[in-house]
Amino acid sequence: xxxxxxxxxxxxxxxxxxxKDYEGVATKVDGDKVTVKxxxxxxxxxxxxxxxxxxxxxxxxAASLETLAKFIEKAGEKAKVKVTTAEKDGKEVEKxxxxxxxxxxxxxxxx
Numbered sequence: 001x002x003x004x005x006x007x008x009x010x011x012x013x014x015x016x017x018x019x020k021d022y023e024g025v026a027t028k029v030d031g032d033k034v035t036v037k038x039x040x041x042x043x044x045x046x047x048x049x050x051x052x053x054x055x056x057x058x059x060x061x062a063a064s065l066e067t068l069a070k071f072i073e074k075a076g077e078k079a080k081v082k083v084t085t086a087e088k089d090g091k092e093v094e095k096x097x098x099x100x101x102x103x104x105x106x107x108x109x110x111x
Contacts, residue, residue, distance in 0.1 A: 019087045019102060026081040026106070029069040034104060036083055045083055046095035047104075055106030063106065071106050081106050 022045075024038035032047045053063040055071065063071075072079045086093040086102040093100040 020085045020092065022083045024081065025077055026068065026072045026079045029065050029072065033098065034068065034101065036081055044098050045101040046098040047101050048095060051101050052103045053106070054103065068104065068106055079106070
């Protein structure tokens, strides 16, 4: 019974953690939307009140979309970001047909 419960718990954790990560170069902040070039594809992510923007020298430093826009302007094609999408019931949360960013981490090495 103990093994069964451990397996069930492990499965529950895996089922909850299906958030997707996208790494690329941020190109624009427009209102509550952030455009990121992921490989050869431009992706637009929506944001909401729960979206966390972090970055700077310390990756746990809180920031805002305005700070992200300044980072993009200053860094240009070197504005590396990682976007983790919000998930609910195993699916990406969407707003206005765009995936919602749960966390946007600015800076880093990127590819």
